[in-house]
Amino acid sequence: LELVAAPLLLAGAPITLTLRAVRPSVRRRLLAVLQSRVMHVISFPVVAWVLFAAVNWGWHFSVFYDQALENQLLHYVQHATFLGAALLFWWPVIGADPSPWRLPHPVRLLYLFLAMPQNSFLGVALMSASTVLYPHYVTNVRDWGITPLEDQQLGGVIMWVVGDVFFLAGMAFVVVQWMRHEERRTVRLDARLAAERAARGE
Template sequence: MQVSRKRKGPRLNLREAAGRLSWLPGHAAVRILVRGVVVCETWPRRGVLWTPGVVVVVIRKPAWIVGALLFALVPGVVFAHGNGEGPSIGRLLFAWELDPLFIVPAGGAVWLYLAAVGRVNKAHPKSPYPRRRTAFFLGGVAVLSLAIVSPPAAYDTTLFSVHMGQHLLITMVAAPLILLGAPITLALRVASRTTRKNVLLPLLHSRFVRFVSFPVFAWLLFAGTMWGSHFSPLFNAALEDAWIHRAEHALYLSVALVFWWQVIGLDPTPWRMNHPVRMLYVFLQMPQNSFLALAIYSADDVIYKHYATVQRDWGPSPLADQQIAGISMWIGGDLLFLAALAVVIAGWVKAEELEAKRQDKAQARRKAEAAGPVS
């Protein structure tokens, strides 16, 4: 099928443009026009991604759709944080910070996950990997991208309230969604028997993993990281240095994954908590989150020197912005913990229903065996 759309404007040499972009993975066919005619050839079940007036990319391999998404955002790339410039519609839509130190690992994780799902589905067509798990995992990576490289995230070193929202997305939304994708279970299913026996299972049951994933330690690690990072030189240092900032994000995500691993319960873990314990585990995080948020909100002075020295003539004052951040952490964090509690309760109810059905079937089977064959 041929699709064409004509407008007045300069036409590029399509063959030359495609040659310049031949490095795109998946043998992507490229048709480009800048503010001119847009012509693209489509294939069945192929993805087409485009930025208006900039680029049209036709992907022959859907697995590379992530790469095309990133390429389509190139016109709005931003390389600096906290320059004090006020937000605008253009910046909020197109000022994506395409940090390769985030893009490459995140894109690689998505590619590996989708490739593993494809292998599992091909090897076991009658029991494919659940689509909802794939959707959860991709949603988690999308939220992580929104928190770290989206246009609003560019203001995380300008406004503390934005920075707080960023951390809530990483620790309270992205991490649980990624774990709802059950990546460990997927890795165990796709791995060879030798890899599973000699690498994955020994790692899963190693002393280090058992220690880190112990529920009491995981709970204290999460709470301690929140308090330690907000009331130590680390936070202000992260605002001043991009590498420390990246390390802070990696720390938050890692700690959150360890914490929520015990709650989600889809992947195998050295420690298995029943649903009442999971509820207590999550519920007890709410008081410490509230106290931390109130400590930030009620501070008489700006806690982090960086925010006090940012030159800007828009938005709330540094102290008012800090108070907004504290309220966001208090209300937003507690609401997300309550949502997690609701999910745990729903899972508990479902587990009880399944157990009741299992016991009913077992009892019926025992009665049938006791009655003996019918003559």
């Protein structure tokens, strides 16, 4: 949800598409939200990065995670916060929509690189836990397959390894974007120099 759905959604320019599709009255309300002080603050890359990490750690190491397994409404809230934090996190890096905080390509790489350790540490913490962190899985144990503790440890491994793979994929995407940006800039520069030489009659 956070590492696949969010960047793919942002790559499709959802804000631009929504603003073009809705009625003018709805568009004005959406623009008011997008241009609000709150959105300006929470979309700031440092704030978005911290929110992304805090939402992940906060849910996984609080009683609310287990409660979300028992309460459907809280479960929806959990996934909404996961997706919301992920959208804010990826927006200045991959988003096709205009962003008030568009980052230079080298900073985007650093931004994603620094996100990898917190993801790895979270996965390792789940993998290395000696007890089941969420009682729901103990009380709803299956008669087949791996134990709840082994399931939790496997989840930690997947979060660690697969999560880091997706961050690396995001970094590769940024590198490709950077190269294309430099190519376009070179073409524009060459065209401008050619026009200047032509104007001088060279």
